[in-house]
Every structure is written in structure tokens, then in C-alpha cells.
Amino acid sequence: MDRRRGETRQVRLRVNGQDHVLTVGGPAADVAVTHTLAHTLRETLGLTGTKVSCDRGACGSCTVLVGGEAKLSCSMLTVECDGLDITTVEGLADPVTGALDPLQQSFIDHTAFQCGYCTPGILMSAKALLLKNPRPTQADVQEALSGNFCRCITHYHVLEAVQAAVEAGAASATAPDSRRARR
Amino acid sequence: MSDEYRYIGKPTPRRDAPQIVTGSATFFGDLVVPGMLHAKVLRSPHPHALVTEIDVARARGLSGVKAVLTHADVPDWRAGTPRHLRVLDSTVRYVGDPVALVAATSEAVAEEALGLIDVSYELLPAVFDLDEALAEGAVQLYADSPGNVLRPGTRWFGPDCLTGLAIGDVEAGFAEAEVIVEGEASYAGLPNPLPPESPGVVAQWEEPDRVTLWLSTQAAHQEKMIIHAAFGRAVDVRTIGGACGGSYGSKFMSIQLIMQATALSRAARRPVRLGLTKEEHLAAFGLRIGSRVRAKVGLRRDGALTAISGEWLVDTGHYSLTTQAQVAVGCGEAQVALRCPNWDLRTKVVCTNRPASGIVRGFGGQELKACLLPILSRALAELDLDPFDFLRRNYVKPGDGYFWRDGRWYDYRGNDYTPAMDAGAEAFGWRERWKGWLRPTEVDGPLRTGVGVGVHGNVDIGESVSEAYVRLDPEGRATLYSSASEHGTGQPSNLLKMVAEVLQLPLERVTLTAADTAVTPYDMGPVGSRGTYAMGSAAIKAAEEARRQLLTLAAANLDAPPEELETRDGRVFRLGRADSGAAWMAIMGPERTIMGHGRFEPDFTLANCMMTFVEVRVDTETGGTELLRVVNATDAGRIIDPAGLENQLNGCLGSAGIDTALFEETIIDRTTGRVLNANLIDYKWRTFAHLPQMRNVVLETPVDSHRFHAIGVGEVSTAPGPAAVLMAVSNALGVPLAEYPVTPEKVLAAWKRAMDAQAGEATR
Numbered sequence: 001m002d003r004r005r006g007e008t009r010q011v012r013l014r015v016n017g018q019d020h021v022l023t024v025g026g027p028a029a030d031v032a033v034t035h036t037l038a039h040t041l042r043e044t045l046g047l048t049g050t051k052v053s054c055d056r057g058a059c060g061s062c063t064v065l066v067g068g069e070a071k072l073s074c075s076m077l078t079v080e081c082d083g084l085d086i087t088t089v090e091g092l093a094d095p096v097t098g099a100l101d102p103l104q105q106s107f108i109d110h111t112a113f114q115c116g117y118c119t120p121g122i123l124m125s126a127k128a129l130l131l132k133n134p135r136p137t138q139a140d141v142q143e144a145l146s147g148n149f150c151r152c153i154t155h156y157h158v159l160e161a162v163q164a165a166v167e168a169g170a171a172s173a174t175a176p177d178s179r180r181a182r183r
Numbered sequence: 184m185s186d187e188y189r190y191i192g193k194p195t196p197r198r199d200a201p202q203i204v205t206g207s208a209t210f211f212g213d214l215v216v217p218g219m220l221h222a223k224v225l226r227s228p229h230p231h232a233l234v235t236e237i238d239v240a241r242a243r244g245l246s247g248v249k250a251v252l253t254h255a256d257v258p259d260w261r262a263g264t265p266r267h268l269r270v271l272d273s274t275v276r277y278v279g280d281p282v283a284l285v286a287a288t289s290e291a292v293a294e295e296a297l298g299l300i301d302v303s304y305e306l307l308p309a310v311f312d313l314d315e316a317l318a319e320g321a322v323q324l325y326a327d328s329p330g331n332v333l334r335p336g337t338r339w340f341g342p343d344c345l346t347g348l349a350i351g352d353v354e355a356g357f358a359e360a361e362v363i364v365e366g367e368a369s370y371a372g373l374p375n376p377l378p379p380e381s382p383g384v385v386a387q388w389e390e391p392d393r394v395t396l397w398l399s400t401q402a403a404h405q406e407k408m409i410i411h412a413a414f415g416r417a418v419d420v421r422t423i424g425g426a427c428g429g430s431y432g433s434k435f436m437s438i439q440l441i442m443q444a445t446a447l448s449r450a451a452r453r454p455v456r457l458g459l460t461k462e463e464h465l466a467a468f469g470l471r472i473g474s475r476v477r478a479k480v481g482l483r484r485d486g487a488l489t490a491i492s493g494e495w496l497v498d499t500g501h502y503s504l505t506t507q508a509q510v511a512v513g514c515g516e517a518q519v520a521l522r523c524p525n526w527d528l529r530t531k532v533v534c535t536n537r538p539a540s541g542i543v544r545g546f547g548g549q550e551l552k553a554c555l556l557p558i559l560s561r562a563l564a565e566l567d568l569d570p571f572d573f574l575r576r577n578y579v580k581p582g583d584g585y586f587w588r589d590g591r592w593y594d595y596r597g598n599d600y601t602p603a604m605d606a607g608a609e610a611f612g613w614r615e616r617w618k619g620w621l622r623p624t625e626v627d628g629p630l631r632t633g634v635g636v637g638v639h640g641n642v643d644i645g646e647s648v649s650e651a652y653v654r655l656d657p658e659g660r661a662t663l664y665s666s667a668s669e670h671g672t673g674q675p676s677n678l679l680k681m682v683a684e685v686l687q688l689p690l691e692r693v694t695l696t697a698a699d700t701a702v703t704p705y706d707m708g709p710v711g712s713r714g715t716y717a718m719g720s721a722a723i724k725a726a727e728e729a730r731r732q733l734l735t736l737a738a739a740n741l742d743a744p745p746e747e748l749e750t751r752d753g754r755v756f757r758l759g760r761a762d763s764g765a766a767w768m769a770i771m772g773p774e775r776t777i778m779g780h781g782r783f784e785p786d787f788t789l790a791n792c793m794m795t796f797v798e799v800r801v802d803t804e805t806g807g808t809e810l811l812r813v814v815n816a817t818d819a820g821r822i823i824d825p826a827g828l829e830n831q832l833n834g835c836l837g838s839a840g841i842d843t844a845l846f847e848e849t850i851i852d853r854t855t856g857r858v859l860n861a862n863l864i865d866y867k868w869r870t871f872a873h874l875p876q877m878r879n880v881v882l883e884t885p886v887d888s889h890r891f892h893a894i895g896v897g898e899v900s901t902a903p904g905p906a907a908v909l910m911a912v913s914n915a916l917g918v919p920l921a922e923y924p925v926t927p928e929k930v931l932a933a934w935k936r937a938m939d940a941q942a943g944e945a946t947r
Contacts, residue, residue: 034291048213049206051428053379054461058863061379089206104204108196111826114671114834116203117210117379117428145871149863151379151429152671153837154830155871 011082016091031078038062038073049089060148063121070128089120103165112161114152122148190680198676210428211399222457223293225283227275230309230536230856241299247292250451252284257446262413262438267502270442276501278856279467286447286455309536316535324534333532337507343590345511348526356490356525360481362565366558368921371473372848376543380428382437383458386444393419399427400434401670402708403698424668424698431838432542436469466861472540473498476554482562486576488523495530500539509547511588516548518585519640522577544839549902556906557921564620574638575604593787600792603882607816611796621917629804633915637903638794643711645786649721650704653729653779657771659753661693666706668698673827674714678722685726687751715895716888717783724781732777737770791896793817795903801915803934806927810875820886821893831897832879840901844908
């Protein structure tokens, strides 16, 4: 990224597999230097699935995946994200078939939400954990989600949902051809 | 368990589940109204002051600013009880009180404009608690509320609104008592309900007198009623609700934001969005009421209460929206949980120079009970009575009654909750874990374990009015028109289950309109556990009425009287002849809809019940309290939605429940009046890393409510927990505590008192 003052420069983001080239500075700027990644995702790219609650890095609502890691998008400036690969809750489902991620389906099956506002952040924190550790213990899940504020107290159903997704994932991993075999 | 039903009691996915897990659910913050401006509020840095001068010229001149308002140029709209709350006032009464409003093309411009407004203040003395506010010669927050005491009662509940309890003859009652105890307890940590999505509103004014409001609320129609009154009944109000990102009751406190956004929209002639930041939400929005109770209780050896007298002081902060209503409901709920023939309970609602208190799950009864139980506990301890036996004995039973919020007596005709309480005690192992008053269950060096129990019940399950429409379309589909929107309980989805059950339609063929007062009928909304019975009744009646019309129409086609017809999966046929009959399309023709209207009238003769058992472990070296186990016990009549019910009961922690006894509090600096923990790091909340074992015991004893024999229990899950926690910590330490929350400082101070007393006894 060109850092010269007062000139138009560009930030390249890959979001949910799609490339975006955003202009910083100048009269037609997409991004101001003060914009957080959360702001850009929501307001500039229209990806409002990412929720902002505290906007100060304390509640986990705005969690997205950056290079596969859970990050608080309210606490990153967009101009610092040049070249990064970002996944939001809108990117969890299969982009072609629309099939839900097993975590999403498990959240539906376990009613792992009440008001639902913190759910995207919780899903992304859980997804980041499973990418790193496909067989976490309940304690691992609790630790990974400990930065996510859930006010309705849906914690118990979330833990069940994540564990069920883990077990389903483990089952399909040990029997990769099971679906085909049943046909 | 409910094989007779197709959907009731069966696990079904929540209707909005796909949207929630894919991020496509539209919450208030996702809403964009074309041409919308963004508003910001300039707030007072002083807890009490006169605004002597405001210069907004520079702010008005900033490019992008479309309106700037001060107290001098806003309409005289007023809300509150009494109507103290204005759009903006020339007196500010707490740190954070709005002084000026800006609407601009972006939040950044509006924020910048705030910095260009110059305000001069004449400072006034401030009162920060009950004692200061009630002291002789204290500064007055409002000229028409002498002594800082607000007029008791609310017109909403009628001319005889409960403002206290004067029942029987307390002197005679105390004469019969075998033990009399006097004491004081306070539940005044001012926890913030703190829904994850901060409060907000979009207002669109249309000349000359119409406003459309997009609200972050679960009860669009109730809001319309409140707002219409605030506007002096001179504005045509349309409210639109939607998924509100949590409320716990608190979003009703948005009334001033609503007035402000409306005034800005009128001035700017554009839609205006006013949303609070989380800091504003924590420092300038609704908190739980502060309660202090001094009471004298009389008790007999058999566990019968003979008399309760005392005073309940309620600190409501800078104004009241519903605090008097909470007092009325609290006084009613006290009688539900504590059968006592003689009461003399007086109350006062007091104003102080801090953010306002108001609606939170618990709505008065939780606060009163949380204070009465620690006082009662001392009487129980003197007689060595088990609190479980006492609460079980004294909970309302069929044949009893109570004075409810409107001051009238109601005979209770609901379930006897004794079996549910017994099942809870069994699940918890109460008999084994209870070791007597002020005795720990276990001691392991500095770690001391204790148990406690609390109970709560609410007659609000049948409060106020609900209406609904159900429309049948010839394609074999139905639409429910309801003013409820989703706030986390799943009630909109449950109403769809009820309608589908009545009409015997596939669940996916029944849909719900958005809550919009231009379309949907009156409903007080899902508050106070009323969703299942009150709202459910309206939806059921609307569906039944639509079905009746359909069958009447079909009677001619099918050559049979309506009572010999039934409908299933979009067809009508003779009873038991599912293979014959005709599709709705054939009966209705393509150019007809059928509309059924259902209305629920208030019913104060049923109550729900929640008993909560807790076990805590207190560390006498650090003062930390760990919640180990929770068992909730209730009887729901009939479970509609197993997963949603479980979620609601787990809500006994957190926003409004047990954690208000453990660590949640709003800390206000005693000299400046500032909230010191207005962020989500300093304001403590329960994380995934600290979860107690949780078990919910739910019985299903059919109750005479509506055709599915169910009642709601969601709201009350929070209410018994705080008193149970205080009891458990007291027992663990061997020291009676009477103040919430039990922070490490309080635990360590109590432990030191106990150690000092022991040492004193040893040297004597």
C-alpha cells in the first residue's frame, strides 16, 4: 500500500473469497483511515452479518476470520488489512450450493441462540477453533468462546451445538465414504 | 410426552433460525431508511445543573449538519410517571443527561458538531442515594415532587393501583407470632440489563402530524400507546418493530430517544437514526431499580407467617417510566410467594441524580423479594426452620388469593406447585446439602460451600390485552398478524406452532407478518411471561375463528354442517373422511381471504412459579464466590417449545438474575456522579469459561389457561436466584449477609467480622 500523505491509495481485501479493491483518501474514498474493519464490512461492503456491540474489543460480537484466525474486526483498521483474507458469517455457507456449514446447522438444530445478536461472533470464534483443532474438548470450546458476550445465557446450548458439530465432523472424518456407501 | 399434538411440545427449529446463523437476520442496527441522517447527543458532564446558555451557531454552520436542537427549540412532549421527562430540559439531572441534539449526514459529522457546542451551566447540589435524597433540606430534582418522592401509583393500573400493602391487622398478627425479627436489606447494585444491541430508533416525520418509528423493541403496539401519550395525543404514530438484539424489558426505556429522534426528524425534514454507543448504553440508559427494605416479620413455629410490616424504598434515578408500576406488581408478587394474612408495607419511589432505573426482567417483585427473604431468613434461623419447607408451605395454592396491581382481590385457580418444588429439591439433593442456618455444607481449608433456595411467581402471565388476526388464503396457507417481534424467547415461532396446530397446516405454510401498527392489531407484547398464555390465546382464538368461517363456507360445498367438518393440510373433509372433501381453493375460490380475529382479556387468576436452588463455593482468602450448581424447578402446564424453554430458564444467570447477586453492578462515583465502569471490560459479565452445572426440572400439569393448557415461565427464571445466592453465601461463611452483590470486598469484610467475633468469644 502506498503510504504517501494526501494521495489516493488502495486497500485490497479478499472477503468470503471475493476480491475487493477499496480506495482510501481522495474525494471518492471507500474507506477513511479511521474506519475499522467492522465498519468497512458492514457499511461499505454491506456485510451486516458481522455485529458491533461494544465497538471496543471487549465483547466478541464482531469476530471474523482473518487468515483463518478469530479476530475482532472492531479493533482493526481497514487500512491495516491490505492483502488479508477475511471470512465473515456470510462466508460460512458453501458459496455455490448455499449448503450451511455443519456448525450453522448444528446451531439451528440445538436452538443455540436466543436474541441472536451475538450468534455470528460466536459462530466465527467456534469456526476458528475447529479449523485449528477439529477435536476440541468442552473446556477448549469454553476457552475459545470466553471472549464472546452472550447476554441471554445461551452458553449451554452453544456448547452442545459445537460439540455435536465436532462429533459429526469426527464421524465423517473416520468414515469418509459413508455417504456414498449408503446410496 | 405430547403425542396428541402435531407441533406443541415437539422440537421445531425457530422460524428465524436460518437468518440468524447466516447473518441475514435484520436487527435494528442493520436497518437503512433512504435519506436517513445520523444523530448524536451532547451530554451533561454534571450530575445536577441549570443550563444557562447554549451556543450552537458553530455547530449549525458545520457542513453536513442538518439540525441542532436545544431545550429552547424542542416540542413540549413529555413522558414518564409523572410526566417529567422532556425531549430536552433546561435542568440536567445526571451525568449524561442530554443537553443538545445534532442530526447530520454522517455519525462522524454529528460527533464533530457536538464539539462545537458551547454550554454554560449553573451547578446545583446533587443527591446520589436514598438517604441523601430523602434528607431534610435536600436539593429537589423536580418542583412538583416534594422531598424527591414521586407520586405513588400509575394511572395505567387504574385508580386503585397498589402502592403498598395494607391487609388485615399487623398488630394482631405480631401478637400471634412466636418469633419477631426486624431487619434491613438492600438490592441496589444497579445492574444494567445490557442487551447486546444498544438501544436505538429511526424516526421519519411527515408534516403536519405523522411519524413512523422503526424501533428496537419486542412490543411495537405497546410502544405506540406510550409514545402517543408522550406526544400529547396530537401525533399520528406508527411503530414498526423488529429483531431487537435483546431487551430483557429494558428497551422500553427508549422513550426519550424516540422523542429526540422524532424532534430531529421534524426539524431536519429527513429520517433520523439515533442509536446509542455501548458507553452511552452503560452510562445513560436504564438500570435496575435500587431497593432497600426495612421490615418486621412475625412467624410461628409451624412456618406460618403472621405479619409483615415495613417500608420499601425504591431509588429510580432521575425519572420514572414504570417504577410505580413495578412497585404495584412487586406488592402483588410478594403475596403470591409469601402467604401472610397481615401486611403493612409502605413504599416510596425516590428520585436521585443518576441514570434512570426502570424495566428489567423481575419488574419489582424480584427486588422486593430479594430484600424480604434475607430478613425472613433471620426469623427462620431463630426457629431453625428449613427455608425450602417454609417457601413450599407459603407459596400461593388453589383457594388462596391476592390483591393484584389494580388493587383488586383475585382468587387463585392455578396449579399447586408443591410437586414441582419437591422435584426440584430432589434433583438438587436439598435434604442432603442443607446443614442448617449459617452452616456451610462443606469446608475445605479456606473454601466453604453453602446452599440456598428462592422462589418467585408472577400473575403477569395473563396481564393486559393481546389481539391477533389469522388470515387464510385459498392456496392452503395462513398468516398470523401479531405485533410481537423476536427478542430472544422464540415466542413468535411458538405462536406459529399454535396456529398451525389449530388449523392442522404444515408448519411452514403458516407465516408471520412484521410487527407494524399500521397492519397488526393491539398487543401489549411478550413481556412478563405473558407470551404463552395471553398472546397465545389471541393467536389461538384468531385461528379458531378463521377455521370456523372456513368450515361454515365449506358446509354448503360438502353438504354437511360445519360441526361435522374438519380441516387438515389445506383441505376440508367430513370428520374421519380425510380421503374425501375439497381443497381450500375449491371452497374459497381464488378471490377470497378469510380473516379471524382473536382477543385475550386480562386474567389475574393464574400464576407461574419458579424455585431456584444454588450451591456456591466461597474462598475466604480471596473473597471470590464461585457458583457451582443451579437447579430451577417449575411447572409449565404444557411445554410448547422445549429448547426455547430451556434457554429461557438458563437465563436465570446473567442479565437480570443470579449474576446481579454475584458481581454485576454499575459503579457510580460518589463525588462526581459519573459511572465508572461504562465499558464491557470494567462492567463484569458471565463468560463461557465460568458456567455452573445447570439443571431445569419442568413438570407438565395441565392448567386451565387455553386449549394447550400452558403458561409462560420465561421472565421469572431470573427472579428467585439472587436471594438464593445471598442465602448460600451467608451459609457458606456462617455470617448473615443482606446486601447485593456479594463482591469479594463484602465477602472478606463479612468473614473478618466473623473471625473477629470468634476471637472475641474465645478471649471472653
